[in-house]
Each structure stands twice: as structure tokens, then as C-alpha cells.
Amino acid sequence: MSGLKLSPAADAAAGPALLWAACDASLPPAWDEARRLAALDTYAILDTPAERAFDDVVKLVASLCDAPVAVVSLVGGDRQFFKAEVGLGVRGTPVDMSICAHAILQSGLFVVPDTRLDPRFVNNPLVTGEPFLRFYAGAPLETPDGVPLGTLCVLDYQPRPAGLTPAQEFALTVLARQVMTQLELRRALLQREASERRFRQLADAMPQMVWSARPDGFHDYYNARWYAHTGMAPGSTDGEGWDEMFHPEDRAEAWGRWRHSLATGEPYEVEYRLRRADGAYRWTLGRAMPSRDDAGRIERWFGTCTDIEDIKRTEAALRLSEERLRLALSAAEMVGTFVWDVAADRITADAGYARLFSVDPARMAGGVPLGELLPAIHPEDLPAVTAAIAGSVESGGSYEAEYRLTQADGSLRWVVARGRCEHDAEGRPQRFPGVVVDITERKLAEEGQELLARELSHRIKNIFTVVGGMVSLSAMGASGEVRGFAGVLRKRLNALAAAHEYVRPHGPDNRPAEVETTLRGLLAALLAPYGAAEAGRLQLEGDDVPIGVKAATSLALILHELATNAAKYGALSSSEGRVAINGTRTGERFALVWQERGGPGIEGPPERRGFGTILAERGAITQLGGSIHHDWAPEGLTLRLDVPLGRLAH
Amino acid sequence: MxxxxxxxxxxxxxxxxxxxxxxxxxxxxxxxAVANTLVEARNALAALAFDAAFLDIDMADGKTFEVAALLHARGTPFAFVSGSRPEEVPAPLRHVPFVPKPYHPEDIERTLRVRLSR
Structure with a gap:
């Protein structure tokens, strides 16, 4: 007999003894019992109620094999469970009474022509007592990995020395595979439900409204926050039901953009007024991104709605206060003019000046000494003001100072003073005319803007943090490779966040040390985590240029990639290595050269280009309109980035 | 152990x-133990002793500086994990390790291993 595959119709005729000998010679299976039970567990099938699809199969196979009994049996650790059966009337037995437990030890069909002639079953209670089973034929239920979970089997009360007919064997084998397909399908559905459940738990925890839609645009999910905000009944905004939540004037615009995104796959972004539970329409920022399968087809859209009403209001309030400032400046009493006779130390000034310095206008018109006015200036500002006055008196140059004035009621007003000291022919200070303007409103507006910028920065950092968290949580329990990828992705995200923090609008109080946002400043911010600058291993040299938000994003990705690779494989991976970064401005172009030296020797360009490298190069070419050139010299990588100057400022 | x-x-x-x-x-x-509010944080500290702690600064119900002071008084090592600027931390707490958001998991691990173990 060749191999292990039994073909009972022929072999049974040769006698049972030969049959068992063949079985005993079987090779050890490619699975062990622990792995088999674990596989069975993933199908979550034990003790589930009867299902039509399985019931039909046992009826069919019983009829085809002309057998009184047929069973879909799943063999557990200590018992077998019957997912479907005819002719037995029970849903399982202990495993030591199971014939199927023997059947699954081999691949292919397992046939026992007469149980009383088989030493393994001759004492089986199902053979010696009710229901006196004499014949068994079973086909294994095997997972795609070849792990058997149980059998589809038929049994008879009479022995069948000739076994099954070839047609019956074929039917039994095919239907066993059919049962397995059904089990796979069941498990896939369960897994999809579980992943859907996890997504919903995550989405419900988000501090934002979150929704998803099918590729055709049908909205099939909203998180709890959406229902709480809109006050709608769960499910009532599915499909196109969201349309009536939008302000009638904003619907056409939102639909236009949504249709455009559905047609092109481009991200969706629109501002509209969304009706809240109390009926108020509030400005909302809607965004959505498609999620694609491995082949690049859109599987689903995921979107968010963010209430931006308060931010809009603050913006409107700022515009209003700027308006007020303009009006204020045009009103005479907010501006004071003065002339200081330096030699005689007498300041004469108008009513506006007198009011700001809390002096009687009549006395002011007559003239008062400088010393009488200085106490009105806030003590913290006084040294700078007197220094500016002295400088102008000394040099005859212009004078400018911003300072606070304490008012009669104790409140403070911000003013800016401008003037110029005139000297006579001998260089002696004579006349010092000037103007003082109340800028309190502007200062308050600036503070408001500063507060807004800081709040926005805080929120954006939090969003990056939440996104990073989602990345790691989604990778949890996945393979080491996926978790490693999640770690790399978080580093890229953090590089983007650092670039964003660097170029965002800063108020006067929290602007980074440089006045402008420049390439060198961005480099310093991005490379700070590598700590090599302090050690003198990263040198920034050459020309510096101002950069804008868009360029910063591309540059952040490029530089992050370079630094990561240098730290892993290049100059920063050894203690002697160094990186020199040199900027050169030539006409309307800017070249940035990244040169690594002193690291491990290089044999040539890497064989595989990683995603990060591709991303970085795309950014350089598309976003910056420039080119990247690599030189993989044995002593270290030299990368040259060449971009038009104008694109960097974007 | x-x-x-x-x-x-x-x-x-x-x-x-x-x-x-x-x-x-x-x-x-x-x-x-995770505390989502200042109240939960104070309750947790009242009930249990901790070996280390990570504190966000801006919570929905206020800032965590009071909790920080409590930990400091007990000698429990802790770090801030926050999107705020480090300058916003009151002077007496400036020596506390500060992990800026967005953080990388390695930042948290390293802080725990190097700065918060006693």
C-alpha cells in the first residue's frame, strides 16, 4: 500500500488487519494537541445552538451514504461536541467514547468496516451497548493549515465490509470541506464584529465627533459624542440623514465637497454650521480621510466634526477690538503731543498727554519738569524709558519706548512714545518734541491672540498625542514587526509636531529665540532629540534662510529620516562620527548639504529604499520643487538637497 | 519581588x-492606577502608596500642581507628561522631569527607568 492515504473501498476488502497496520504506521502529525485545541478555540463553535447550514449537510450526507446516523463532530479536550447530527439525539459525548478522536489522527478518510473487529472500539460503550454502532466512516474537518478540528462522519448499526462506494466517499469528503468553509465564514464574521467593536470603543472615547461612511458615501456609523452633541436618536442620521443637521445655506457647499472627495478619493474638509441638540447652529470643521485596502481601493471613509464656534467667536472679537483701536486712535484724547525744553527742563503738552500722565491740563500747558512726570511710569518699565531718553539726548537720534502708565484710579494704560532730540550747532541738546499714543487696546488684542495661539498649540500637541496613542494601541498584540512599525510612525509624527510647533504663529512672549523662523532654527529643533549638537557632532554652517509652514513639513520629514538613518547605520551610530550640515544660497536657489564622516564604512547605496526615504524624496520633489542627490562614498553619505528659494518661504 | x-x-x-x-x-x-480627574487622583493618593507617577498638567477640572506637591511631599518620584510649556510649571516644581507631548513610548520608558526608580 502506498503512503498513508487510505482508500477504504479497495483496502477494506483486503481485511481490517491491514487497515489498522497502515494507520499505526502514520507519521507524527504536523500539529500537537495544544495547538489543535487553540485552533478550535478561534472558531468559538463549541456549545453553540444548531444552525440550518450544518443541519442540512448531515441530512444530505446521511441520505447519500444511506446511513441512519450522521454527525458534524468537533473534538475538544475532554469531549466531542456535535454541531449537527441525525440519528443520535445527543449533542456530544465524553472524548474517550469518541471514534472521531481517532479519525482525526490521520489525514484523509477514516473507515471502520466493523467496530467489533477493531481492538480500539470493541469495548466502546456505543458499540457494546445502545445504539450498537457497527460501522463508521469519517472525513476530517481541517483548517487551512491542516489542523483537524473534528469530522463529518456517517455511522451504521450494521457492519459494512465493503465500506462506502467511491461516490459516497467523494460526497463525504466534499461535504466535509463544505462544513469547514462554513466554519471559516462564521469565524471571519465574528472577527469582523470584534474589530468593529474595538473601533467603536476607541471612537466613543474620542473627544470629538467621529463617523464613518461606505465607499459610496452612505454614512454607517457615528460615535456617542455625535449623538450627544446633535441630540439625535442613534441610527437616525445614517445614510444621508446628516444632511438636515446642516444649516440650509451650507448644505450645497458640503455636498459639493463630499461628492468631489467620493469621486476622487481626496481628503474632505469643509466648514459648516451644525445644529446642536438645543437647536443652535454652531460652526463646525468637518474632515474625512479614506482608508484603503492593500490594493489601494477605498474600504471606508473616517471623518470627524470639530466644534469651532468658540474659536470663530474669539476671532470675531479680535477683529472688533482692532476696529475699536482704529476708532480710538482717531479720537484726540488717546494721543498726546509734547515738547521738552531740555536746557530749561520744562515739558509743555496738550490735554491728551496731561490725561495720560494724570496731570492737570492747565499746569501741563504751562510746563512741568521731567522729574514730575516719571513717577507715573510703571517701575518695571522706568529704567528702559530713562535709558532711551538719555540715549536720544546724548546722540540727537530718535527716541521710542513702550511702557505702562499708572492712572489716577490705579489702572494701567500701555503707551508708545516717539520723539527726537534736536541739537544746536555746538551739539548741545535743545528741543525734544514727541508724541505719546495709548496702545492699551492693541496690547489686549495681542494678548488675546497670544492666548489663542497658545491654546491652539496645546490642542494640536494633544491631537498628535492622541493619534500617536491610537497608533500604538492599534498595534498592541500584533507582531513585533507591526509594533516596530508603529514605533517608527510615532517618531515621524513627533517630528511633524516639532516642525509645526516651530513654525506656528508665536506671540511676542513665546517666540523661539530667532526673530524669524529659519532653516537653522528648524534644524536645531528637529535634531535636539539626537543630543549630538551638544557633543559637537552636529555642525550647522553656512547661509540661513526663512522658511514657511509647508516647507517646514517637508523638511521635517527629510531631516528626520536622515537623522534616524544616521543614528542607526551612519555617522551618528559610532562615537567618532560627525555630521556637517551646510547651507549655500546661490541666486534664487538654496542648497543644503548633509555630510556624514567618521562613521562605519559604506559599501554602496542601500539595496532597498524604505518608505521614509521615498516619502522624504517625494516631499523634496513635489512640495519643495527641488531635487535630492545621494553620494554613497565609502567614508560616508553626502546628501545634497537643491530647492528654489521662493518655495522655502511657503 | x-x-x-x-x-x-x-x-x-x-x-x-x-x-x-x-x-x-x-x-x-x-x-x-489611572486617574481621569483631579478628584480621582487625590482619592487614589489617599488610599494607596505609589512607587512613581506620571502627571498630565491641564486636566478638565484644573491643573495637577497640587497633586504634584502632594507627591513631592511624600517623596514619590514623578514626571509631568504635558503639551504645556515647561516654563508654565511653578518654580518649586521645575526640577521635576518633564516629558513634552507628543511623546514617544521610549521617552516614557526611559523616564521611568532612569529618573523615577528609587
Missing amino acids: HMRRILIVEDDPLVALDLEGIVRASGDETQV
Whole structure:
């Protein structure tokens, strides 16, 4: 007999003894019992109620094999469970009474022509007592990995020395595979439900409204926050039901953009007024991104709605206060003019000046000494003001100072003073005319803007943090490779966040040390985590240029990639290595050269280009309109980035 | 071995979950308590002793400086994990390790291992 595959119709005729000998010679299976039970567990099938699809199969196979009994049996650790059966009337037995437990030890069909002639079953209670089973034929239920979970089997009360007919064997084998397909399908559905459940738990925890839609645009999910905000009944905004939540004037615009995104796959972004539970329409920022399968087809859209009403209001309030400032400046009493006779130390000034310095206008018109006015200036500002006055008196140059004035009621007003000291022919200070303007409103507006910028920065950092968290949580329990990828992705995200923090609008109080946002400043911010600058291993040299938000994003990705690779494989991976970064401005172009030296020797360009490298190069070419050139010299990588100057400022 | 007990004070549930995962993965014998509000944080501190703590600064119900002071007084090592600027931390707490958001899991692990172990 060749191999292990039994073909009972022929072999049974040769006698049972030969049959068992063949079985005993079987090779050890490619699975062990622990792995088999674990596989069975993933199908979550034990003790589930009867299902039509399985019931039909046992009826069919019983009829085809002309057998009184047929069973879909799943063999557990200590018992077998019957997912479907005819002719037995029970849903399982202990495993030591199971014939199927023997059947699954081999691949292919397992046939026992007469149980009383088989030493393994001759004492089986199902053979010696009710229901006196004499014949068994079973086909294994095997997972795609070849792990058997149980059998589809038929049994008879009479022995069948000739076994099954070839047609019956074929039917039994095919239907066993059919049962397995059904089990796979069941498990896939369960897994999809579980992943859907996890997504919903995550989405419900988000501090934002979150929704998803099918590729055709049908909205099939909203998180709890959406229902709480809109006050709608769960499910009532599915499909196109969201349309009536939008302000009638904003619907056409939102639909236009949504249709455009559905047609092109481009991200969706629109501002509209969304009706809240109390009926108020509030400005909302809607965004959505498609999620694609491995082949690049859109599987689903995921979107968010963010209430931006308060931010809009603050913006409107700022515009209003700027308006007020303009009006204020045009009103005479907010501006004071003065002339200081330096030699005689007498300041004469108008009513506006007198009011700001809390002096009687009549006395002011007559003239008062400088010393009488200085106490009105806030003590913290006084040294700078007197220094500016002295400088102008000394040099005859212009004078400018911003300072606070304490008012009669104790409140403070911000003013800016401008003037110029005139000297006579001998260089002696004579006349010092000037103007003082109340800028309190502007200062308050600036503070408001500063507060807004800081709040926005805080929120954006939090969003990056939440996104990073989602990345790691989604990778949890996945393979080491996926978790490693999640770690790399978080580093890229953090590089983007650092670039964003660097170029965002800063108020006067929290602007980074440089006045402008420049390439060198961005480099310093991005490379700070590598700590090599302090050690003198990263040198920034050459020309510096101002950069804008868009360029910063591309540059952040490029530089992050370079630094990561240098730290892993290049100059920063050894203690002697160094990186020199040199900027050169030539006409309307800017070249940035990244040169690594002193690291491990290089044999040539890497064989595989990683995603990060591709991303970085795309950014350089598309976003910056420039080119990247690599030189993989044995002593270290030299990368040259060449971009038009104008694109960097974007 | 002694069971290490770590407190996480963070009002965003997702970020809290992420931090919890990072801290748990850093050692076998680790118990983690998460406080989503200042009230929960104070209750946790009243009920239990901790070996280390991570504090967000801006919580929905206020800032965590009071909790920080409490930990400081007890000699429990802790770090801030925040999107605020480090300058916003009051002077007496400036020496406390500060992990800026967005953080990388390695930042949290390193802080725990190097700065918060006693």
C-alpha cells in the first residue's frame, strides 16, 4: 500500500488487519494537541445552538451514504461536541467514547468496516451497548493549515465490509470541506464584529465627533459624542440623514465637497454650521480621510466634526477690538503731543498727554519738569524709558519706548512714545518734541491672540498625542514587526509636531529665540532629540534662510529620516562620527548639504529604499520643487538637497 | 519581588490607555492606577502608596500642581507628561522631569527607568 492515504473501498476488502497496520504506521502529525485545541478555540463553535447550514449537510450526507446516523463532530479536550447530527439525539459525548478522536489522527478518510473487529472500539460503550454502532466512516474537518478540528462522519448499526462506494466517499469528503468553509465564514464574521467593536470603543472615547461612511458615501456609523452633541436618536442620521443637521445655506457647499472627495478619493474638509441638540447652529470643521485596502481601493471613509464656534467667536472679537483701536486712535484724547525744553527742563503738552500722565491740563500747558512726570511710569518699565531718553539726548537720534502708565484710579494704560532730540550747532541738546499714543487696546488684542495661539498649540500637541496613542494601541498584540512599525510612525509624527510647533504663529512672549523662523532654527529643533549638537557632532554652517509652514513639513520629514538613518547605520551610530550640515544660497536657489564622516564604512547605496526615504524624496520633489542627490562614498553619505528659494518661504 | 505600583493622572482616556500600556510593558511586576480627574487622583493618593507617577498638567477640572506637591511631599518620584510649556510649571516644581507631548513610548520608558526608580 502506498503512503498513508487510505482508500477504504479497495483496502477494506483486503481485511481490517491491514487497515489498522497502515494507520499505526502514520507519521507524527504536523500539529500537537495544544495547538489543535487553540485552533478550535478561534472558531468559538463549541456549545453553540444548531444552525440550518450544518443541519442540512448531515441530512444530505446521511441520505447519500444511506446511513441512519450522521454527525458534524468537533473534538475538544475532554469531549466531542456535535454541531449537527441525525440519528443520535445527543449533542456530544465524553472524548474517550469518541471514534472521531481517532479519525482525526490521520489525514484523509477514516473507515471502520466493523467496530467489533477493531481492538480500539470493541469495548466502546456505543458499540457494546445502545445504539450498537457497527460501522463508521469519517472525513476530517481541517483548517487551512491542516489542523483537524473534528469530522463529518456517517455511522451504521450494521457492519459494512465493503465500506462506502467511491461516490459516497467523494460526497463525504466534499461535504466535509463544505462544513469547514462554513466554519471559516462564521469565524471571519465574528472577527469582523470584534474589530468593529474595538473601533467603536476607541471612537466613543474620542473627544470629538467621529463617523464613518461606505465607499459610496452612505454614512454607517457615528460615535456617542455625535449623538450627544446633535441630540439625535442613534441610527437616525445614517445614510444621508446628516444632511438636515446642516444649516440650509451650507448644505450645497458640503455636498459639493463630499461628492468631489467620493469621486476622487481626496481628503474632505469643509466648514459648516451644525445644529446642536438645543437647536443652535454652531460652526463646525468637518474632515474625512479614506482608508484603503492593500490594493489601494477605498474600504471606508473616517471623518470627524470639530466644534469651532468658540474659536470663530474669539476671532470675531479680535477683529472688533482692532476696529475699536482704529476708532480710538482717531479720537484726540488717546494721543498726546509734547515738547521738552531740555536746557530749561520744562515739558509743555496738550490735554491728551496731561490725561495720560494724570496731570492737570492747565499746569501741563504751562510746563512741568521731567522729574514730575516719571513717577507715573510703571517701575518695571522706568529704567528702559530713562535709558532711551538719555540715549536720544546724548546722540540727537530718535527716541521710542513702550511702557505702562499708572492712572489716577490705579489702572494701567500701555503707551508708545516717539520723539527726537534736536541739537544746536555746538551739539548741545535743545528741543525734544514727541508724541505719546495709548496702545492699551492693541496690547489686549495681542494678548488675546497670544492666548489663542497658545491654546491652539496645546490642542494640536494633544491631537498628535492622541493619534500617536491610537497608533500604538492599534498595534498592541500584533507582531513585533507591526509594533516596530508603529514605533517608527510615532517618531515621524513627533517630528511633524516639532516642525509645526516651530513654525506656528508665536506671540511676542513665546517666540523661539530667532526673530524669524529659519532653516537653522528648524534644524536645531528637529535634531535636539539626537543630543549630538551638544557633543559637537552636529555642525550647522553656512547661509540661513526663512522658511514657511509647508516647507517646514517637508523638511521635517527629510531631516528626520536622515537623522534616524544616521543614528542607526551612519555617522551618528559610532562615537567618532560627525555630521556637517551646510547651507549655500546661490541666486534664487538654496542648497543644503548633509555630510556624514567618521562613521562605519559604506559599501554602496542601500539595496532597498524604505518608505521614509521615498516619502522624504517625494516631499523634496513635489512640495519643495527641488531635487535630492545621494553620494554613497565609502567614508560616508553626502546628501545634497537643491530647492528654489521662493518655495522655502511657503 | 516587590510589586511596583504606578499612578497615571491623565484626562484623555485614549492617552491614558496608551501610557498604561507603555508602563505595563516596562516591567512584569507592575500595577497601574489611572486617574481621569483631579478628584480621582487625590482619592487614589489617599488610599494607596505609589512607587512613581506620571502627571498630565491641564486636566478638565484644573491643573495637577497640587497633586504634584502632594507627591513631592511624600517623596514619590514623578514626571509631568504635558503639551504645556515647561516654563508654565511653578518654580518649586521645575526640577521635576518633564516629558513634552507628543511623546514617544521610549521617552516614557526611559523616564521611568532612569529618573523615577528609587
